[in-house]
Amino acid sequence: MTTGAQQVLTDGFGRVGPVLRAALDGTDAAARTWRPAPRANTLAWLAWHVARGQDSQVAPLAGVEQLWTADGWADRFGLPFDHDATGYGQSPDEVALVDAPVDLLLGYLDAVTAQTLAYLERIEDDELDTVVDTSWDPPVTLGVRLVSILDDCVQHAGQAAYLRGLLPQDVAPA
Numbered sequence: 001m002t003t004g005a006q007q008v009l010t011d012g013f014g015r016v017g018p019v020l021r022a023a024l025d026g027t028d029a030a031a032r033t034w035r036p037a038p039r040a041n042t043l044a045w046l047a048w049h050v051a052r053g054q055d056s057q058v059a060p061l062a063g064v065e066q067l068w069t070a071d072g073w074a075d076r077f078g079l080p081f082d083h084d085a086t087g088y089g090q091s092p093d094e095v096a097l098v099d100a101p102v103d104l105l106l107g108y109l110d111a112v113t114a115q116t117l118a119y120l121e122r123i124e125d126d127e128l129d130t131v132v133d134t135s136w137d138p139p140v141t142l143g144v145r146l147v148s149i150l151d152d153c154v155q156h157a158g159q160a161a162y163l164r165g166l167l168p169q170d171v172a173p174a
Contacts, residue, residue: 003124003125004125005125005128005143006120006121006123006125009120009146009147009150010117010120010121012150012154013054013113013116013117013120013150013153014113014117015154015157016050016109016113016150016153016154016157017106017109017110017113019157019158019160019161020046020047020050020105020106020109020157020160021106022161022164023043023046023047023157023160023161023163023164024043024047024102024105024106024160024164025102025173026173026174027043027102027164027173028171028173029099030171031043031167031171031172031173032044032099032102033096033098033099034167034168034171035096036163036166038092039092040163041095041156041159041163042095042096042098042099042163043160043163043164044098044099044100044105045087045090045095045098046156046157046159046160046163047105047106047109047160048077048079048087048098048100048105048108049086049087049088049156050109050152050153050156050157050160051105051108051109051112052068052085052086052087052108053086053087053088053149053152053153053156054112054113054116054149054152054153055067055068055108055112055115056068056084056086057145057149058112058115058116058119058146058149059115061119061132061142061145061146062115062116062118062119062122064115064119067108067111067112067115068083068108069083071111073108073111076104077100077104077108079097079098080097081094081097120146123142127142128141128142128143128146129141129142129143130142132145133145
């Protein structure tokens with residue numbers, strides 16, 4: 001039986017993909033790697049980071065291996081980073097190294113989203129109060145961690161949508 005919390009979290013995580021899909025629609029490498037300023041993120045990096053961050057944080061909560069390594073996404077992307085890299089704290093030079101075809105970026109995101117939604121189907125509302133990280137004060141509960149992950153995904157998807165609108169005519173899809 002789906003609970004209210006499951007419905008809200010499922011709805012939230014389910015909104016990220018369509019935003020990124022619209023931001024990436026029809027883009028080529030020039031559009032995906034364009035930056036409005038030298039230290040800004042790119043569409044490709046934002047899409048990769050959303051999926052990578054969600055995968056790296058939800059998988060341990062769900063008790064499963066990250067899809068990045070388990071399903072060979074790391075090899076398919078071929079990025080010059082350690083397999084545990086998620087984009088967090090990367091330099092502008094590292095951000096510039098991220099590009100992949102739209103179908104690869106969205107394929108990884110879709111796989112990660114499916115794994116997240118499958119996990120959300122298994123949790124009960126009372127589990128959301130379970131402490132999952134005692135290194136913070138107050139300690140972080142499962143519910144707070146899931147909202148934090150979702151918040152990061154939504155913020156970065158919104159940044160991608162905004163960045164798509166900033167694309168100059170010479171790189172924007174027709």
